[in-house]
Amino acid sequence: MPPTASLAPLLRELDHLDLVSAGPQLQQLSHDQFAFSPLLSDQLRDCCADVVVRARSTEEVVAVAAACHRHGVPLTPRGAGTGNYGQCVPLQGGVVLDTSAMGAVRQLDTSNGVLTAEPGCRLLELDRQLQPEGWALRLAPSTWRTASLGGFIAGGSSGVGSLRFGLLRDPGNLLGLEVVTLEPQPRVLQLGPDACRGLNHAYGTNGIFTAVTVPLAPWQNWxxxxxxxxxxxxxxxxxxxxxxxxxxxxxxxxxxxxxxxxxxxxxxxxxxxxxxxxxxxxxxxxxxxxxxxxxxxxxxxxxxxxxxxxxxxxxxxxxxxxxxxxxxxxxxxxxxxxxxxxxxxxxxxxxxxxxxxxxxxxxxxxxxxxxxxxxxxxxxxxxxxxxxxxxxxxxxxxxxxxxNAHALTVEDGGLGVVDADQVAAKQANDPDGLMNPGKLRGWLELQQR
Ligand SMILES: Cc1cc2nc3c(=O)[nH]c(=O)nc-3n(C[C@H](O)[C@H](O)[C@H](O)COP(=O)(O)OP(=O)(O)OC[C@H]3O[C@@H](n4cnc5c(N)ncnc54)[C@H](O)[C@@H]3O)c2cc1C
The missing domain is CATH 3.40.462.10 (FAD-linked oxidases, C-terminal domain)
Structure with a gap:
């Protein structure tokens, strides 16, 4: 954790929430599937959160964001932890905010196939709910059974369905986000397709998703x-x-x-x-x-x-x-x-x-x-x-x-170039750089200028 950060008062403020602050579960919830890469394994093996908070609602997410900002504590969002680039591993400790218990479907518009759901929804479970309505997710990673919707949007890239609908970041695959910012008084933003672009596949470095809106495809008996x-x-x-x-x-x-x-x-x-x-x-x-x-x-x-x-x-x-x-x-x-x-x-x-x-x-x-x-x-x-x-x-x-499947930052695991939209979203939503620190190279370069 940064030397100025203060954990004890943060823990006191959050003690009404579902916390994990010791034991093997703390380490388990601080890691993902980075063992796929020997290079990442060496870098991430010893990384561990100081506390994991399992949020159940947008209000709880706001409370955690406010407390982290007040005490200068880093916050790293986590879904199901199936990423294999260490995306949800807290490089500087602090809080891991687990949103996997936020699993409600907020709205399903069966007339045009648009779904708004909370980030912790498991993808296969969503498809089980959509199938009787004649709809299906357009894209899913091969971790369909286990991955969460929020984790897929923030950490995934493509998967089954990409032959029809392209890559996750292609315009049209993400229609909206509800996002909590990391500021003295966290805002709850409702973002449309254009404003979402900078948060799509940004490893949770520039906003905490509390709801995700995606277009669906008609169900097909594949x-x-x-x-x-x-x-x-x-x-x-x-x-x-x-x-x-x-x-x-x-x-x-x-x-x-x-x-x-x-x-x-x-x-x-x-x-x-x-x-x-x-x-x-x-x-x-x-x-x-x-x-x-x-x-x-x-x-x-x-x-x-x-x-x-x-x-x-x-x-x-x-x-x-x-x-x-x-x-x-x-x-x-x-x-x-x-x-x-x-x-x-x-x-x-x-x-x-x-x-x-x-x-x-x-x-x-x-x-x-x-x-x-x-x-x-x-x-x-x-x-x-x-x-x-x-x-x-x-x-x-x-x-x-x-x-590069052996790289820690959004950019190096992707096209290799800084995306100005992602950096601008971080400046707006996380001005003190507390969200998932070390994962957005464009932000790090900006700080060094
Ligand atoms: C065997 C295997 C197969 C895989 N196949 C694919 C594949 O086909 N396609 C693919 O794209 N990926 C694949 N992956 C990677 C991974 O499974 C997917 O990207 C998955 O969608 C990640 O979801 P998750 O819920 O596990 O996210 P996590 O691993 O928990 O998190 C991923 C990122 O999302 C961020 N995040 C999580 N929740 C939130 C939130 N509420 N708000 C903001 N940020 C958040 C985290 O900080 C992290 O940066 C695979 C991984 C494995 C191990």
Missing amino acids: QELVISCPDQATALALAEQLTASALDLDGLTYLEAALMERMPPLPGLAMPAAPSLLLIAAPAAIGVIRELAAACGASCIFERPQWPPTGLLLRELCWNHTTLQLRLQDPAFTYQLLLLPDPVGPVLDALSGRWPGWLHWHLERVRQGGRPRWVGFALFPWAGAQQLQDLMAAARSLGCLVF
């Missing part, structure tokens, strides 16, 4: 498919053909053979040692997908409805769950995230050729800037910080954008 392909080139060409068609797809993942055979089995399916596509597709698309697959020597080897979600879900072999499944077998594995240029094949071959046998490829098809693109998860056993730097440099020289 089917999970696995297509086994003769080789990588065929798999990538088929994937590109499918996503350039009029087929309704919610997700498309490519796994190379060595990854596919290491994934846990889906019901009735022994995972083949073959390059494979994992698809989430509308029922009306299935016949055409099967025909296009057969035409290039591929075959559909698994088909199952996604709903109701029970047991291991196909999406739990996708996105960062692929890394998780691999790490369950060999914790030495980690990953780096790349936005790949077209054509993708030569880039994969060049990187694999430089480190034979070290890199394994898992790709996700997304819509970026209005057109289908590949996001690459390069998976590899950790070989030290220098080799990671070499991989990033080699990827950049081949035209890849690196979203």
Whole structure:
């Protein structure tokens, strides 16, 4: 904590709230899934909040924000703690404000598919409530079962649905926020789509969400498919053909053979040692997908409805769950995230050729800037910080954008550049820089001028 901060009076002021100030739970609620990165593990292992406050209402959030400001204590918001970049880890101790108990749906407009819900709502639980009304969330990380709505907006980036709706920060994916500021008298702001931009994916550095408004998609009886392909080139060409068609797809993942055979089995399916596509597709698309697959020597080897979600879900072999499944077998594995240029094949071959046998490829098809693109998860056993730097440099020289999965700040985990909207929102909502300190590089640079 900053030397000027004062914890004892803050604790006295907040002692009517649900507090955790000692024991293993304090450390557990101070950490997330940063173990995915050996670099972040070294930096974050010893970070711990002085106290965790589990807020149940906007009024309680306001009380915590006011007390933190009064006593100069840092405040780091937390949802379900599934982030894997240390987003909710308090670098300077202080208060971790856990909003996971704020789980009410405030408004569901079934006439136009707009949802306003509190930040602690779990994404799958939201979908369970939306499904009977004929609606569904547009985007969800592969941590659909566990992640919170507020944590996804503040800490996530994309996921299932990104093939249709792009990345989380694309205009239109966030319609409104209710936000508590960190000032002598915290304000409760109601922000529309434009004003939200600077708080979307800002790691809770510039406002505490107490409600989130998102557009929904009509519910669809999505089917999970696995297509086994003769080789990588065929798999990538088929994937590109499918996503350039009029087929309704919610997700498309490519796994190379060595990854596919290491994934846990889906019901009735022994995972083949073959390059494979994992698809989430509308029922009306299935016949055409099967025909296009057969035409290039591929075959559909698994088909199952996604709903109701029970047991291991196909999406739990996708996105960062692929890394998780691999790490369950060999914790030495980690990953780096790349936005790949077209054509993708030569880039994969060049990187694999430089480190034979070290890199394994898992790709996700997304819509970026209005057109289908590949996001690459390069998976590899950790070989030290220098080799990671070499991989990033080699990827950049081949035209890849690196979203560094081993970085602490919003900017370094993203496009690498400072977003003026995020910094402006911090100046307005957290003028003393107490919110999740150390995570917004643009703010740190401003302080050093
Ligand atoms: C196996 C695995 C798979 C994953 N797959 C994906 C994926 O497909 N796509 C993806 O984008 N991410 C993915 N992630 C990362 C993470 O699960 C998601 O981003 C998730 O949505 C985070 O939600 P959370 O509730 O756990 O947030 P947390 O981890 O608790 O917090 C994330 C960030 O949000 C901030 N925050 C939380 N609540 C609030 C609030 N009320 N107000 C303001 N800020 C707040 C926190 O300070 C933190 O900076 C994955 C992680 C793992 C471990």
